[in-house]
Amino acid sequence: MSQPVSPIREPLITGHKTYHDITEDLVSPTEKTTVSWALATMAAALMLGYGVFCLIWTFWVGIGSWNVNRTIGWGYDITNFVWWIGIGHAGTLISAILLLFRQKWRTGVNRAAEAMTIFAVMCAGLFPATHTGRPWFDFFMFPYPNTRGPLWVNFNSPLLWDLFAISTYFTVSLLFWYTGLVPDLATVRDRAKGLRRKIYAFFAMGWTGSAKHWQRFESLSLILAGLATPLVLSVHTIVSYDFATSVLPGWHTTIFPPYFVAGAIFSGFAMVQTLMTITRKLLKLEDYITIAHIESMNKVILLTGWIVGTAYLTELFIAWYSGYIYEMFAFYNRVFGPYYWAYIGMMGCNVLSPNIFWVKKFRRNVTITFFMSIFVNIGMWFERFVIIVTTLARDYLPSSWSYYWPSWVEIGIYLGTFGLFFTLYLIFVKVAPVVAVAEVKAILKTAGDQYVGVEAAKKAEATAH
Amino acid sequence: MKKKDVLFGLYDDEEILLKAVKEARAQHLDIMDVFTPFPVHGMEQALGLAESRLHIAGFVYGLLGTLTAFLGMTWIFTKDYPIIFGGKPFWAVPSFIPITFELTVLFASIGMTVSFYIVNGQGFGVDNPTLDDRITDDKFCLAFDKAGKSEEELNRLRDFLKRTGASEVHEKTIEKK
Numbered sequence: 001m002s003q004p005v006s007p008i009r010e011p012l013i014t015g016h017k018t019y020h021d022i023t024e025d026l027v028s029p030t031e032k033t034t035v036s037w038a039l040a041t042m043a044a045a046l047m048l049g050y051g052v053f054c055l056i057w058t059f060w061v062g063i064g065s066w067n068v069n070r071t072i073g074w075g076y077d078i079t080n081f082v083w084w085i086g087i088g089h090a091g092t093l094i095s096a097i098l099l100l101f102r103q104k105w106r107t108g109v110n111r112a113a114e115a116m117t118i119f120a121v122m123c124a125g126l127f128p129a130t131h132t133g134r135p136w137f138d139f140f141m142f143p144y145p146n147t148r149g150p151l152w153v154n155f156n157s158p159l160l161w162d163l164f165a166i167s168t169y170f171t172v173s174l175l176f177w178y179t180g181l182v183p184d185l186a187t188v189r190d191r192a193k194g195l196r197r198k199i200y201a202f203f204a205m206g207w208t209g210s211a212k213h214w215q216r217f218e219s220l221s222l223i224l225a226g227l228a229t230p231l232v233l234s235v236h237t238i239v240s241y242d243f244a245t246s247v248l249p250g251w252h253t254t255i256f257p258p259y260f261v262a263g264a265i266f267s268g269f270a271m272v273q274t275l276m277t278i279t280r281k282l283l284k285l286e287d288y289i290t291i292a293h294i295e296s297m298n299k300v301i302l303l304t305g306w307i308v309g310t311a312y313l314t315e316l317f318i319a320w321y322s323g324y325i326y327e328m329f330a331f332y333n334r335v336f337g338p339y340y341w342a343y344i345g346m347m348g349c350n351v352l353s354p355n356i357f358w359v360k361k362f363r364r365n366v367t368i369t370f371f372m373s374i375f376v377n378i379g380m381w382f383e384r385f386v387i388i389v390t391t392l393a394r395d396y397l398p399s400s401w402s403y404y405w406p407s408w409v410e411i412g413i414y415l416g417t418f419g420l421f422f423t424l425y426l427i428f429v430k431v432a433p434v435v436a437v438a439e440v441k442a443i444l445k446t447a448g449d450q451y452v453g454v455e456a457a458k459k460a461e462a463t464a465h
Numbered sequence: 466m467k468k469k470d471v472l473f474g475l476y477d478d479e480e481i482l483l484k485a486v487k488e489a490r491a492q493h494l495d496i497m498d499v500f501t502p503f504p505v506h507g508m509e510q511a512l513g514l515a516e517s518r519l520h521i522a523g524f525v526y527g528l529l530g531t532l533t534a535f536l537g538m539t540w541i542f543t544k545d546y547p548i549i550f551g552g553k554p555f556w557a558v559p560s561f562i563p564i565t566f567e568l569t570v571l572f573a574s575i576g577m578t579v580s581f582y583i584v585n586g587q588g589f590g591v592d593n594p595t596l597d598d599r600i601t602d603d604k605f606c607l608a609f610d611k612a613g614k615s616e617e618e619l620n621r622l623r624d625f626l627k628r629t630g631a632s633e634v635h636e637k638t639i640e641k642k
Contacts, residue, residue: 018603019502019602019603020602020603023502023601023602023603143537143541150545150546151546152541152542152545152546154550155538155541155542155560155561155564156550156551156553156557156560157550158563160564161563161564161567164563164564164567164568165563165567167571168567168568168570168571171571171574171575172570172571172574175574175575175578176574179578179581182587183502183503183601186601187502187601187602189601190595190598190599190600190601190602191598191602201592202589202590203589205582205587205588205589205590205591206586206587206588206591206592206593207587207593207601208500208593208594208595208600209500209501209502209595209600209601209606210498210499210500211498211499211500211501211505211508211509211512211514212498212514213585213587214501214503214504214505214508215504215508215509215514215517216517216519216581216584216585217504217581218504219517219519219520220519220577220578220581223519223520223523223573223577224574224577224578227523227527227570227573227574228570228574230566230570231567231570234563234566234567238563241563438502438503438504439503441502441503442503442504442506
């Protein structure tokens with residue numbers, strides 16, 4: 001290989017892998033069932049079961065089983081909805097935006113991140129679907145010709161835009177993910193025998209690896225990435241419109257769209273880190289999801305953490321600078337009001353804690369990364385709680401001021417979404433290669449440690465002399 | 466159902482294959498197809514493949530989405546169901562933009578993906594014949610159609626494959642639907 005060897009560029013695939021090693025390492029986890037996997041899946045399914053029980057309880061007993069009240073109509077449900085949607089953003093960001101920027105480190109994590117996106121959006125969708133109160137009528141939200149006279153949905157409403165944004169986002173993410181998965185399912189198919197082969201052949205859609213197919217495949221991936229890039233930015237922008245187009249002080253701000261998008265990327269990357277640090281350990285993928293990958297993601301976390309932090313401070317400044325008494329009170333209430341602890345949690349986890357990543361040693365430490373990723377997710381949850389609950393708890397009329405704390409049913413549904421998320425993720429890890437096999441092979445010669453990095457450079461020099 | 470006799474060589478590295486493909490093209494050999502485990506950089510130029518027209522289809526689908534959303538909302542809110550929301554005019558163009566954008570993306574993505582599978586002859590349950598199981602693993606395959614070739618020509622192709630570095634040369638009959 002007559003390629004210039006760079007000692008500076010850090011290899012993204014270590015362990016001197018050959019193409020066959022890559023297939024072996026990445027596909028073999030789908031070919032055996034381990035006890036730890038079975039136990040983890042059972043635990044996740046149990047949690048999901050509890051969530052389903054709480055949902056049934058909600059519909060059986062009624063909305064009274066939740067602690068939302070007339071003043072605070074949006075509580076745990078919308079907080080969790082926004083939180084999960086935010087988490088869903090990293091997948092498309094990694095697969096689409098980083099594809100357009102030609103960042104090679106995306107190949108190690110994109111498959112799992114995209115899967116995470118799809119599962120997170122499913123968890124998110126559950127909350128507004130339940131929040132309508134009568135989910136069996138949820139199809140009323142879609143515009144369709146009906147016999148109730150001319151009767152249409154309100155296309156001017158941000159809540160309807162949100163429905164369109166999230167269903168589009170879910171569909172496009174699913175297509176993007178599955179299309180990328182097809183060549184890898186073909187790899188699994190060609191290694192399998194008997195019934196297993198038949199099943200994978202069904203889902204691999206008759207992929208052969210023909211040059212023309214690969215050409216179309218690359219063309220499709222690139223355009224889907226180009227379409228998904230504005231889409232991912234639009235989704236959380238529209239989620240923020242749910243708040244920003246209202247007339248409540250604290251919600252009615254123009255900073256919301258960029259602030260929500262940055263927060264979404266922040267929390268999404270944190271969740272990717274949580275999952276990846278565990279996955280790489282359990283499936284022994286340290287050669288494919290390297291410290292270099294983890295460091296890159298930590299840099300994104302540091303950057304978006306600062307964007308979010310700047311947004312928090314801007315909000316406070318603008319509230320003071322506006323001189324508008326209601327706006328000033330809304331922010332005074334956030335910092336010193338009854339939910340001061342949520343504000344501290346948000347500031348501590350989102351603004352202060354990511355600064356640890358200024359230090360290279362901490363950026364490259366897996367244990368610190370894991371705990372930091374949990375911190376960030378807690379912080380981002382607090383952010384949504386602060387925005388939604390704190391604002392609603394102290395509205396214009398002091399006589400209707402109220403306090404909110406979730407009931408066991410609401411907490412149960414939230415736990416249930418974790419169950420759903422992890423059940424689906426664990427099933428995915430079992431049935432499909434968790435790292436994109438074909439894509440890793442495609443970058444082997446430009447990112448493998450026998451081709452680039454310090455070691456390769458030394459070897460090249462030794463052979464030259 | 467059509468039977469197809471194929472002569473193919475398996476290479477161990479994509480760079481050797483790429484060189485072989487270039488040489489085959491220079492010698493005007495009739496390449497049936499090339500199969501690889503991942504997209505090989507420069508293969509489409511080497512094979513002289515025409516640019517994919519998928520992006521044109523994508524544009525058309527996207528435009529269809531734009532028009533569906535925008536004209537649909539326009540008709541609904543000016544003709545079929547004119548109602549004033551929050552003091553806005555019936556034809557409130559700025560608030561139609563988010564849904565118009567979303568449907569543009571949705572139509573383009575679904576349309577392009579479905580087109581991709583249709584032109585590839587792919588779909589759930591479709592079982593296209595493959596030449597070797599290792600093509601999706603670490604082998605790179607250059608295939609020639611045996612139909613209408615004399616034994617002498619075939620021998621020349623076999624020699625060509627071996628000479629250009631194929632580690633294995635096989636023949637196989639596949640059934641093409």
